[in-house]
Amino acid sequence: MPGYGPLPNVPLAIKIVITSVGADTRKAETILHMSYTGSPPTTAVALALATAFWNSWVTHIIPNMSSTLSLTSVQVTDLSINTGAQAIYTNTSTPVAGSLAGGVLPLSTAMLLNKTVPRLYRGGHPRTYLAVGDTTKVASDGTYTGAFATAVLAAYQAVITALSGLVSGATTTGTEICISYINKASNPVYPYRRAVPLVLPLTTTAAQTQMATQRRRVRRTSRHK
Numbered sequence: 001m002p003g004y005g006p007l008p009n010v011p012l013a014i015k016i017v018i019t020s021v022g023a024d025t026r027k028a029e030t031i032l033h034m035s036y037t038g039s040p041p042t043t044a045v046a047l048a049l050a051t052a053f054w055n056s057w058v059t060h061i062i063p064n065m066s067s068t069l070s071l072t073s074v075q076v077t078d079l080s081i082n083t084g085a086q087a088i089y090t091n092t093s094t095p096v097a098g099s100l101a102g103g104v105l106p107l108s109t110a111m112l113l114n115k116t117v118p119r120l121y122r123g124g125h126p127r128t129y130l131a132v133g134d135t136t137k138v139a140s141d142g143t144y145t146g147a148f149a150t151a152v153l154a155a156y157q158a159v160i161t162a163l164s165g166l167v168s169g170a171t172t173t174g175t176e177i178c179i180s181y182i183n184k185a186s187n188p189v190y191p192y193r194r195a196v197p198l199v200l201p202l203t204t205t206a207a208q209t210q211m212a213t214q215r216r217r218v219r220r221t222s223r224h225k
Contacts, residue, residue: 065098
């Protein structure tokens with residue numbers, strides 16, 4: 001579409017894309033952002049961070065994923081400049097499969113993590129979609145069980161805690177953040193981009209028992225930003 005173009009730069013921020021592949025080879029992505037301090041990450045630092053995310057994801061999230069779904073890569077991108085470092089840690093020769101061996105849920109289903117920020121505004125709020133669970137984690141009414149939602153939330157928070165304050169080279173990771181690129185009030189012209197993206201820390205994260213869909217998030221590739 002006209003005027004779409006690259007997203008504007010975001011100082012002191014990295015984007016993390018965790019990719020899993022189902023038995024039918026379709027991909028599901030989980031995307032989040034974190035702040036950092038110090039120098040922008042080099043490619044080597046970005047790879048070290050991607051590796052650390054991979055290891056933490058394997059420890060905490062894999063036990064909550066179906067055995068038909070395998071973690072295949074973690075990509076870290078520095079958003080501070082157009083040529084920011086980007087690295088992918090992948091283990092396609094030996095993908096790490098989930099631990100749950102119950103009935104398979106559609107790959108498009110996901111657990112939704114709703115997040116809040118210290119700012120009141122209209123429109124969408126930050127959220128994360130996790131491709132987790134199997135039929136043993138679903139209640140009779142078709143929702144995730146409360147116990148499973150609690151366990152997944154704790155696992156996700158453990159990942160963020162483990163990766164906050166991580167030092168690699170001259171870069172130190174901070175906390176999870178929300179990046180807002182759009183504001184129709186300040187820029188009524190499509191694609192409604194802010195001149196300077198708004199970066200906000202997260203205040204709360206809650207796991208929803210109602211199943212969400214990431215049908216439009218089951219992707220073949222990842223955008224740079």
